Amino acid sequence: RTLAGWDGEGVRLTPMQVGVVDLFATASDHVAMSDAWRMRIAPLRDASTDAGLPPLPSLATILRPYQRRGHAWLTTRLSGGIGGILADDMGLGKTVQILSAVAALRAHAGESSPVLVVVPTSVVGVWIDQARTFTPALEVRAVKETATRRGTTIREEVENADIVVTSYTLARLESEQWSQVRLGGLVIDEAQAVKNPRTATYRALRDLDAPWKLAVSGTPIENSLSDLWSLLSLTCPGLLPPWETFQQQVRRPIENGSDPAMLARLSAYVAPFVLRRTKEEVAPDLPDKIVDVVRVDLGKEHRHIYDQFLARERARILDLLRDVDANRMSVLASITRLRQLALDPALVEESYAHVGSAKIEYLADRLDEIVPLGHQALVFSQFTSFLERIRHMLERRGISVVQLDGSTRGRAEVIEKFRSGQAQVFLISLKAGGSGLTLTEADYVYVMDPWWNPAAEEQAIDRAHRIGQTKKVNVYRMVATDTIEAKVVELQDRKRQLISSVMNGTGTGARLSEADLRGLLD
Template sequence: EVLDAEPDADDAALATSAVEDAALDGSTDWFGLSVVVTIDGRELPVAALLAALTAGDDHVMLDDGAWIDLARPGLDPLRRLVEEAARLVDPGTGEMRLSRWDLGTWQDLEASGAITAASARWRRSVAALGHLDEIAPPDVPTAIGARLRPYQTEGYQWLAALWTAGLGGILADDMGLGKTLQTLALIARARETGELAHPALVVAPTSVMAAWTGEARKFAPSLRVVVIDQTATKSGVPLARAVAGADVVVASYTLVRLDEASFTALEWSLLVLDEAQFVKNHTAKTYAVVRRLLARMRLVITGTPLENSLMDLWSLLSIAAPGLFPDPRRFQADIARPIESGDEPDRLALLHRRTRPLMLRRTKEQVAAELPPKQEFVVPVTLGRAHRRIYDRELAATRMRVLGLLDDSSRTHRIEILAALTRLRQLSLHPGLLDEADLAVGSEKIDSLAEQLHSLAQAGHRALVFSQFTGFLKLVRERLTAERIGWEYLDGRTRRREERVRAFKEGDATAFLISLKAGGFGLTLTEADYVFVLDPWWNPAAERQAIDRTHRIGQDKQVMVYRLVSADTIEEKVVELQQRKRELFDQVVGDEALSSGALTLDDIRGLLA
């Protein structure tokens, strides 16, 4: 028997139901799909139907021997989704399963009219993201002591919608647009509504951990933030006890990897992965550990969700929305390779459709109208343990030596005092500046700078990098060369200065490394739109002069200024001192400092406190 289809016949009835299916990690990440196709009163096994559609067959045979013509308009919804079918079938059980993050496929099924029953939670998830315009957006929490810009408010409200829906996402705003502030607003709201049942865990590179504590202290002082910088074994305090009562827990990627058992044993309300390019390699140990962390919501934060290939994006999606594209090999074959080769443009549209609800990306140019002409940030950088020991040892010796000299204001002792302060400033940058034997200790500030410049290079931005110490700039040059980040260099001994400036203007180097005396005047470098100040300068006016090499007439891009400050060092004291003293550069490191008495004894005591 052959059941042929009339040209306009539409007698294929599809019924799809979604039943919650607990995932292996205990969360409800998957929904089993039960698909029934009825033709002429006969139920057609969906596995046979999908196999026939996938193979491009014209007919399929039923269990009773009847053949069904597949040229039926009623089968068009499944025909359009047949490419997705292979992804939906669990290779172990043969059953169809749909990830709760895969809103795109769900909406396609819903639009086809094929859905007759659905999980209530799935309906809530889709409604929360699919009808944002119809839902009153939440107000910024009163605990946030900042006036969010419109795009930041929109970003916070998007995060709140994800939270309500029980979904994860990727916040991929351009560098400097306030991703940390938007996330803190989400955490503050969850606490305000009583939904923060467990602490939020922020995992970040060591070099930016202090930025989280600083931002929380500044914008959300009522949040209790706990920093974990030792494993439970080393500290002797179980992690559960250490974080008891905390709203936010901040830890490094390295520590979470080393103390995997402690972190994976606890439940977290929110998992935040900052500078998430650290887990872009899905074969690495750190990636495997963060995938096992239990959280109601996973939020990936990065300005560069894609650095080298689309597999970078897959890694981030697999953390924020596990199950959206569950198999990396299939993603590579079906999505990444066709898009990167340009052979199948429809694959890009498919990727956009699947990821659009779960990823928010705003560039600086898109929101420039909402930003002031120049934004400036102080970025705390935490010293590593070996670096900290060396610095603290020198600080203790300097205190003993210098504090005993403060009652004698002779020129000789003043020079000695200034030399001691300079040694501490150099140690804040890199211990190898004082002792080559300590070069291997490394510099967290160089690590942080390299991370930032990688992101800028990917996004097509360019930066000026300033330091007073040419020895430190030499170490920066070596690091950038090793990481294949293009650079130009200028200091007071550079010959043919104009050639170096022209090489930067006309070339494609990401960074222009400049010393204070060489670059504080006489340059116009509007090709750069980012500025990094690697060591705080005593004279804020000198900083402004350097920054204005790029922030001047002719600049048509938003200028972002980052001052990298080593936490709990003399550099922090200098920043505090800048707020009270406006001419400290000449007083301390300029020629006038040796004869000027403007740097008071109390000032020096404060620097060594």
């Protein structure tokens, strides 16, 4: 219903719809509100408010000023049964802010039901360690196995617990048991994992009985505004329109740039329920992060192989793009082979092993310079086979290396070997170690292959560039010249515009489209 056509009937609003009141205020010369309503919504309008429950004395002394404000923002909302998204930059201590808020809720609000924290499998141990460090008085438990293996029910596991940590996989597999447990709250960490509302995991978390739900992600928008809708539909149900309405009336006009005013309205509407601070805004004591793009030329034979493959595949891929939805898997498979060829032709055909990789040579030469000086480095790639080839080269040069990918056993031992200085270089698969790790021992980061999701790269870089880092962090993004990688970097820049637009309320944004896929082959 438009304001112009309003007939004066009463409209029932909740504090979650404070944005509606603000829209009324901008469209009318006079909007009257009761003092009680003003007091109720005031904290929702101001992320810097000092309202909320006080932190425990043990935490009050260690929280940074911006973390104190984050604690106030969280407790103001959670104590009133209102959820949201904590979207601080990676490395700003989102976990400790949440732990502080949960501890305050337990101490001051009388909540006794357990808070469930759902995280990627690789981060379960991190949460347990952080909870025991910062909130030792809370009873914290981890559910790491199915009921068949552990021999207990979920209800038995959570009895007398303050915080229970489990993985996305187990939350989905045991969703029926979890849905029968009354929770004190739900924390969804690395929440970009549930950006697809059609998945069983999303439905499992949606159906949980909790007075508030909090999504935690440094990258709440990775590819599309649909990501934001998914997270807010979990944490603030009813705040945004239904899926189809949102797609037609909000997402598409914003992402195609046809309705800048809609972007401003969306940003204002979600602002009370999304808290995002960047390192530049709140952590000037972090050391500088220097990011350089290193453009590497392919060797002569490498270039010949790449150009031959591109010429052969380009026409076929462009033909497939006539029906991109039906042929998406085939298109992506060919594009993936092009990306692998830009790294090392041996990734596509073992008979090309003699050709070598300019990127590996460059990396090895740089590490030969910095490792003897006591520096440690993180090396990221999306391709495990490429990490293996890097590993062989570095070991031949006498550089101590550890590797973390989806097949790694003894993850904790591998991480400790690097942290203790026994290994100078940590090779990490972007998917296996792009989030949930703190590796501030490293002051050099090499991103060997660009990905069109810039948020994934930023997460990887922030394994080293985090609170606690005392050294300047040097980041090198490796790009093979005149290859598909250069086009991927262009896509990254456009994606950053979209993310910045929605979080800051400016700009028009852009998204990956059929035209973008065609552009990768130009």
